[in-house]
Amino acid sequence: MNRRRCVSAAITLVCALTVLASPAYAAPTPPPEPRRTLEEVRAEIDGLYRQAASATDAYNLAEERARKQSAEVVRLAQAIVDGQARIDDLKKRAGAAARAQYRNGGIPDEARFVLANDPRRFLDGAGRLQQGQKATQDLLGELSRVQTDLESYTADAGTEWTRLEAHRTQQAKAKKEIETKIAAAEKLESQLEAEERERLLRLEQQEQSRAQTAWLGSGVLKEAGGSASAQGRKAIEFATAQIGKPYVWGAEGPGSYDCSGLTQRAWGAAGKAIPRTSQEQWRLLPRIDIRDMRAGDLIIYHADASHVGMYVGDGMIVHAPRPGRNVTLAGAGSMRILGVVRPDK
Missing domain, CATH: 1.10.287 (Helix Hairpins)
Incomplete structure (x- = not known):
């Protein structure tokens, strides 16, 4: 009887030592997420x-x-x-x-x-x-x-x-x-290294340049280029004078603007009241075929009419792009165009 107990105890001890000696089981480490481009x-x-x-x-x-x-x-x-x-x-x-x-x-x-x-x-x-x-x-x-x-x-x-x-x-x-x-x-931008942020800006500019080149290459401006009206010239003069001022959402000047705040104030300075938002400008102002576009007209962008710039001629617009950017000149075809409206028609 005593001998049996001794054998049983010995077997238990061996099993315990075997378990302790075995490497602990660990869940597999998930592979790192692929770094986005x-x-x-x-x-x-x-x-x-x-x-x-x-x-x-x-x-x-x-x-x-x-x-x-x-x-x-x-x-x-x-x-x-x-x-x-x-x-x-x-x-x-x-x-x-x-x-x-x-x-x-x-x-x-x-x-x-x-x-x-x-x-x-x-x-x-x-x-x-x-x-x-x-x-x-x-x-x-x-x-x-x-x-x-x-x-x-x-x-x-x-x-x-x-x-x-x-x-x-x-x-x-x-x-x-x-x-x-x-x-x-x-x-997202803050997580990038300084060099990556510079490359990001270059990518943005390259994309805009490609879109502008394709737009100009389509011949869309061959028939456009009518002279701005007297009010249109005043609106352009005001808008271009704001170049360099920062974009701030909801801002209507004089120190900063959002996109439609800029166009509304510019046409207001020319004596023409227009709606406050780009969507309302698209909905309520007279629409113009892009081939009949002239300086002073407003170009509405994106399917939801969420952006607007003022056409100043030679295929260019002045606009307030987005947070972190300033009012600037840009290619009129650098973004997806929805249509054109004319405030003084």
Whole structure:
């Protein structure tokens, strides 16, 4: 019995030593992710900035609408105050007329003349009585109209306030998306070595140059080149004077601009009001065939109309490109063109 126990204990000990001596099992290390090419990084950064541009358009549109709604709310609020003051005045006048009638035993002054024995006084009093009745009716009619207007102003103010809050909510949402996309793009760029960032910029410029060369080679400008209008020349003069100023999303000058902020201010300086965003400029301004394009026209880019530049002639535009870049001259065909609009058509 003792011998069996000894043998069993020995076997257990051997097994334990064998386990301890064996190498510990480890999960296989996953292979490192393949390093992306600089071109792939460039494409991702470009995509992020494009998404930020779309969100910027949404932000600008919500901001413009909120500004208009805010002004309308202020106007309606003043109309409500004025209407209430008018009602108070009309009520005082109506009360004064009622008190005067009460003091005369319920007979208006005009009616007393009607009761006179003198025919001339009778006729004069009858006319005055008619005038007094009309004045009372007019007073009551005006009071009713002002009360109706006041109710309408109050209802409209409530509606405009609801719209204002909705547009402010849209602004906040768009702002968050813009900041998220820009931060992601900047993070990608910051992870690159200085030499890689220089190569990234060269890749960007080479891509733009290839696109511009292909666009010019298509012969699209053979029929274009009409002279700018007087307003167009003023708009170009303003836009080109902004070259070198930084792109800042949502900015409308004078120290910085986003793409549509620049074109709106330029045409505003020329005396022509145009919509705030590139999407609204594309939707609302008269469209021109690209072969009929002239200096001063606006070129809208990308399928979602999220970018705009001003054509200045010779195949070039002035535009505010994106965060991290300044207002500059660039090839009009260096990006995908959606169409052309003419603010002063």
